[in-house]
């Protein structure tokens with residue numbers, strides 16, 4: 001594949017549990033203007049296509065794609081929505097540029113969970129209507145607990161191993177201005193906190209956050225005109241498993257779709273897992289971070305939690321993992337969660353992460369859209385120094 | 388199904404209790420409740436309605452006036468700046484008479500809705516886009532719409548009494564001809 005794809009600018013707005021004074025459209029506008037300024041791009045003149053990642057029930061608007069163009073500069077321009085995570089939107093933009101017909105593509109995703117009064121019922125609505133919903137599971141996120149228990153029994157991990165992930169990420173988040181859920185907590189405090197979904201306590205389950213993120217991508221030659229500090233989208237991958245329609249067919253305690261997404265991203269990037277020196281990956285439940293690292297081949301089977309406790313994944317370790325604090329510290333931004341991981345990795349690779357800056361040149365970004373869905377996305381990002 | 392419409396069709400009619408006792412049908416009623424943040428521009432607009440005012444925002448670059456107001460201009464991708472109070476008068480840009488509901492049930496009284504182009508002093512851009520509102524028309528007969536007489540008709544808002552206003556678009560009951 002000929003032309004390379006670069007990120008030339010990223011903008012964000014929010015990352016607060018509630019932003020009552022701005023509408024979601026105003027948040028999208030703020031994020032997009034910041035991305036445009038960072039990239040040196042005129043949104044009305046320089047962008048060839050626009051991609052928005054959103055899901056109607058999160059928006060509270062049926063067929064919500066008509067709300068996508070106007071706040072991001074896409075009015076009367078080629079615009080489409082992807083009903084999925086922002087990284088799935090990014091993969092679409094990547095492919096548009098690869099075709100050679102598009103030079104500059106904008107990708108947007110936003111979340112306003114604070115506007116949703118019946119978030120639990122929206123999650124319930126995502127469950128299989130025939131076999132699961134009639135049982136009225138009181139917490140539709142129960143599948144995360146099932147996976148955590150299966151993961152622990154397969155690998156012999158203890159609750160402490162998972163609880164440590166919450167300590168690491170919540171404390172790391174104290175250096176990140178976008179980490180509203182950061183906290184100086186101890187392992188004992190995590191273990192003794194109220195149980196949320198066994199085996200996880202309140203600190204091990206991420207909260208929700210309002211956020212808008214816009215990423216501007218460009219083909220290599222055009223990127224050089226706009227920036228001398230591009231970050232290369234070297235590979236993308238995504239995969240979806242059977243969801244709650246067939247829970248018995250899910251391989252519990254694994255993230256098979258994550259394995260496939262990561263392998264696809266490595267393959268398209270021509271990069272080996274051992275070359276990755278930064279990971280911003282899924283951690284909306286504590287067990288997901290070590291499991292994602294294992295499925296993405298950044299740690300041996302059942303070995304990630306131990307490596308975390310040894311400091312390998314700390315900001316000064318050999319492979320920093322979620323130095324941003326991850327979703328545990330920043331919150332889950334619904335479909336913008338993947339772009340939140342991407343934003344953090346991007347800032348690290350251009351040296352603009354501020355207080356939580358680490359040394360890195362090649363990052364794996366990975367997000368999982370569940371529960372209750374089982375869709376994984378992975379992206380390999382490389383700085384100029386990596387090449 | 389309820390009401391009289393289906394009785395005009397031949398066949399045996401299931402009561403809803405019978406219907407949902409059939410195997411192969413699983414009933415579910417979604418609960419989707421939201422509290423939308425109207426945002427910087429719309430919130431002040433809604434406050435204005437409560438006071439019987441129609442407020443808009445002007446783009447400093449192109450001069451377009453947004454009603455309902457927005458915080459940014461979609462053409463220029465620039466923040467809108469100045470607030471403007473519109474007189475409220477305007478003209479019917481396009482109107483339609485609906486005789487049936489979404490489910491094809493005949494309505495007792497036909498409903499007339501319209502897009503109103505509001506008078507916006509200082510609006511410097513021409514074209515198909517304008518400061519305006521979608522609303523109901525009162526004191527306009529279906530015949531006025533069908534004949535085309537309604538198009539271009541001068542109209543003004545019929546405000547609800549101040550004590551009934553809630554800060555939403557229904558604070559304007561409808562738009563009605565200026566003469567009436």
Ligand SMILES: [Zn+2]
Nearest residue numbers: 446449460463
């Ligand atoms: Zn303008």
